[in-house]
Amino acid sequence: MKFGTRILHTGNEIDPATGAVSVPIYQVSTFKQERADAFGPYDYARSGNPTRDALEATIASLEGGVRGFAFSSGMAAISSVFLIFSPGDHLVVCEDVYGGTHRVLTRLFSRLGIEASFVDFTDLSKVEAALRDNTRAIFAESPSNPLLKITDLQAVAALSRERGLISIVDNTFMTPYLQRPLALGIDIVVHSATKYLGGHSDLIAGLAVAADPRIAEQIRFIQNSFGAVLGPQDSWLLLRGMKTLKARMDLHQSGAGKLAAWLAGREEVKKVYFPGLPDHPGREIHEKQAEGPGGIVSFRMKDEKTARMLMEKVKLPALAVSLGAVESIISYPLTMSHASMHPDHRLRAGVTGELIRLSVGLEDPDDLIEDLSQAMIEYGR
Ligand SMILES: *Cc1c(COP(=O)(O)O)cnc(C)c1O
Numbered sequence: 001m002k003f004g005t006r007i008l009h010t011g012n013e014i015d016p017a018t019g020a021v022s023v024p025i026y027q028v029s030t031f032k033q034e035r036a037d038a039f040g041p042y043d044y045a046r047s048g049n050p051t052r053d054a055l056e057a058t059i060a061s062l063e064g065g066v067r068g069f070a071f072s073s074g075m076a077a078i079s080s081v082f083l084i085f086s087p088g089d090h091l092v093v094c095e096d097v098y099g100g101t102h103r104v105l106t107r108l109f110s111r112l113g114i115e116a117s118f119v120d121f122t123d124l125s126k127v128e129a130a131l132r133d134n135t136r137a138i139f140a141e142s143p144s145n146p147l148l149k150i151t152d153l154q155a156v157a158a159l160s161r162e163r164g165l166i167s168i169v170d171n172t173f174m175t176p177y178l179q180r181p182l183a184l185g186i187d188i189v190v191h192s193a194t195k196y197l198g199g200h201s202d203l204i205a206g207l208a209v210a211a212d213p214r215i216a217e218q219i220r221f222i223q224n225s226f227g228a229v230l231g232p233q234d235s236w237l238l239l240r241g242m243k244t245l246k247a248r249m250d251l252h253q254s255g256a257g258k259l260a261a262w263l264a265g266r267e268e269v270k271k272v273y274f275p276g277l278p279d280h281p282g283r284e285i286h287e288k289q290a291e292g293p294g295g296i297v298s299f300r301m302k303d304e305k306t307a308r309m310l311m312e313k314v315k316l317p318a319l320a321v322s323l324g325a326v327e328s329i330i331s332y333p334l335t336m337s338h339a340s341m342h343p344d345h346r347l348r349a350g351v352t353g354e355l356i357r358l359s360v361g362l363e364d365p366d367d368l369i370e371d372l373s374q375a376m377i378e379y380g381r
Pocket of ligand 1: 073074075098101141145170172191192193194195206
């Protein structure tokens, strides 16, 4: 079956007991046993809950993995995956990784003796050069945030395999509709489902999917032991959001394409970052590994003052952190998503005062263009 069909009919099947078309919310913490030594499919809801199971089966199917796992946030999913590693282990991570991932590695896992090196993943020789004897994993995001830099995921997977490493990809920006890293040879996919998968700015959730049963078993053990699981209400809400993922992504993308082209033609805008633009670095690699440019457009205004004024004057996009929602969200990486990063590191990642990130929502693109236009023109006068 094709993606648009699987999104509705794998994992979240019609309830066999009642015929309910929407997966029931099993608001329960424990399940009665017949005998002390006889366990049913469920015993305690941290270990498993039927609503969460439906969500986990759905994301496993969509990403093409053996098993999916739902966590209480994207960071809980990412951190739980990092718990695979032990003191003395080393990870190689893309330098423009999500700010929270950078923070948890440099300020929390570093205390536990797990080290990370941050390098430019657009140049695979730099990734290779960063590998050490104790390197255990490579962690990538493509396109990355906020400059939408492209990493060759197939090459990362091949390098990892050759060196016996675990490859991990944060697929939040693309979703499995547009990019399926496991099919490219990656071992683990993680998501902030708070973004496009949920899609409506109404929940915090994280997902992980493994390609290999042994790695899946490790994550299952951590999920149950560490316990950062997603509750049944939010599991249901996420399942509900995911049903329209394809329909929403198609609109996000066409809107983002229109806005990127329009921004590229404005004299107030110095540079536009969008994988759908003909001159976007890495575009060929992106088109080989993904089925569309996504819905995020970043751009540089002439200077910091213009950028700050634009953000204050726009009326439709909400000035907020987060992305991937039905409503457009405009954000300022310098003081928002990348605020926790060390200034030197931030500068290397290209996050400066003129940079704005726009998550294009489902508003009519013509209205967004008119809004951005008035926000720019007012400044000029
Ligand atoms: C938001 C985000 C995260 C963190 O997810 P939370 O749900 O906020 O914990 C991780 N990676 C990327 C790319 C994100 O955008």
